[in-house]
Amino acid sequence: MKNIVVIGAGTMGNGIAHTFAQTGFKVNLVDVQEESLQKAMKTIASNLDRIIAKGNLTEEQKAETLSNITTFTRLEDAAGNADLIVEAATENLDLKLKIFAQMDEIAPENCILATNTSSISITKIASVTKRPDKVIGMHFMNPVPVMKLVEIIKGYSTSKETFDRIYKMSENLGKVPVEVNDYPGFVANRILMPMINEAIETLYNGVAGVEEIDTVMKLGMAHPMGPLQLADFIGLDVCLAILNVMYDGFKNPKYAPCPLLVNMVTANKKGIKSGEGFYDYSESKKAEKVSPMFVK
Numbered sequence: 104m105k106n107i108v109v110i111g112a113g114t115m116g117n118g119i120a121h122t123f124a125q126t127g128f129k130v131n132l133v134d135v136q137e138e139s140l141q142k143a144m145k146t147i148a149s150n151l152d153r154i155i156a157k158g159n160l161t162e163e164q165k166a167e168t169l170s171n172i173t174t175f176t177r178l179e180d181a182a183g184n185a186d187l188i189v190e191a192a193t194e195n196l197d198l199k200l201k202i203f204a205q206m207d208e209i210a211p212e213n214c215i216l217a218t219n220t221s222s223i224s225i226t227k228i229a230s231v232t233k234r235p236d237k238v239i240g241m242h243f244m245n246p247v248p249v250m251k252l253v254e255i256i257k258g259y260s261t262s263k264e265t266f267d268r269i270y271k272m273s274e275n276l277g278k279v280p281v282e283v284n285d286y287p288g289f290v291a292n293r294i295l296m297p298m299i300n301e302a303i304e305t306l307y308n309g310v311a312g313v314e315e316i317d318t319v320m321k322l323g324m325a326h327p328m329g330p331l332q333l334a335d336f337i338g339l340d341v342c343l344a345i346l347n348v349m350y351d352g353f354k355n356p357k358y359a360p361c362p363l364l365v366n367m368v369t370a371n372k373k374g375i376k377s378g379e380g381f382y383d384y385s386e387s388k389k390a391e392k393v394s395p396m397f398v399k
């Protein structure tokens with residue numbers, strides 16, 4: 104596999120494109136918004152600078168990595184000779200079904216179609232294609248260039264050949280792949296999201312404030328980051344979408360999203376990507392805590 108297409112240039116798409124490009128693959132990065140593509144290229148450049156500062160990359164390697172990435176706003180212009188497409192667009196079932204039907208039309212017959220979805224059924228996504236054996240989940244973690252784990256999710260019809268190729272590819276990227284079956288939330292989010300939701304519920308119930316909850320989990324459980332700040336990093340809209348998929352998929356009230364999370368997303372407080380979530384990320388505030396239970 105040489106030619107990679109990454110669909111979606113948001114939080115995850117830019118990291119996935121970065122990781123493939125730094126390993127030497129040619130990457131076509133696609134987003135419907137030109138602005139997201141420009142922002143992604145800036146983020147990749149500054150993340151490469153960070154790696155240079157640590158002494159792990161040269162200026163030449165940075166230039167080569169950036170030159171491996173070409174940006175597109177239309178999938179049909181980007182996917183004609185793809186060997187692997189990794190979809191990392193917004194976490195929305197209807198959108199993903201539409202994108203996969205289009206990918207199936209455009210991509211070469213042997214191209215593997217992977218999704219970075221956090222929770223949506225791989226089997227369902229594969230069902231809109233004529234190649235369900237070549238559809239697979241490739242769930243990277245945020246920030247992609249740093250985090251080692253990739254959950255490799257087998258849909259009901261994913262072939263062993265597809266699984267083996269993606270497993271090997273993940274190792275070639277310097278990642279540690281883990282085999283997982285296709286059930287809502289897979290492993291990572293099935294365990295993580297109830298914890299994040301419970302942290303939000305704890306805040307909602309007035310048990311403790313934002314910093315207090317995060318401090319308990321950091322100092323008490325040795326988590327590198329508190330659950331509320333982690334939710335801000337993931338994106339509160341993404342957390343809400345994942346919880347809804349698990350709630351619908353298992354028909355179990357324990358996955359019901361906390362009303363405070365629903366309210367915050369409705370008010371466009373989505374965490375880092377919108378500038379405010381449980382913390383305020385504006386330049387002047389620099390990640391100062393916000394008290395979302397009280398109107399400022």
Ligand SMILES: NC(=O)c1ccc[n+]([C@@H]2O[C@H](COP(=O)([O-])OP(=O)(O)OC[C@H]3O[C@@H](n4cnc5c(N)ncnc54)[C@H](O)[C@@H]3O)[C@@H](O)[C@H]2O)c1
Pocket residue numbers: 110111112113114115116133134135136139190191192193194195198202219220221222242243244245336337338341376
């Ligand atoms: N944020 C995380 O920590 C995280 C971690 C693992 C997996 N994921 C999953 O990765 C995927 C992307 O999440 P994200 O956090 O990067 O979202 P994001 O909101 O940061 O970015 C999504 C991008 O997709 C683009 N997009 C929307 N429709 C498109 C289309 N038809 N074609 C091309 N681009 C399109 C948007 O313009 C946006 O730039 C989701 O499935 C999410 O569940 C997220």
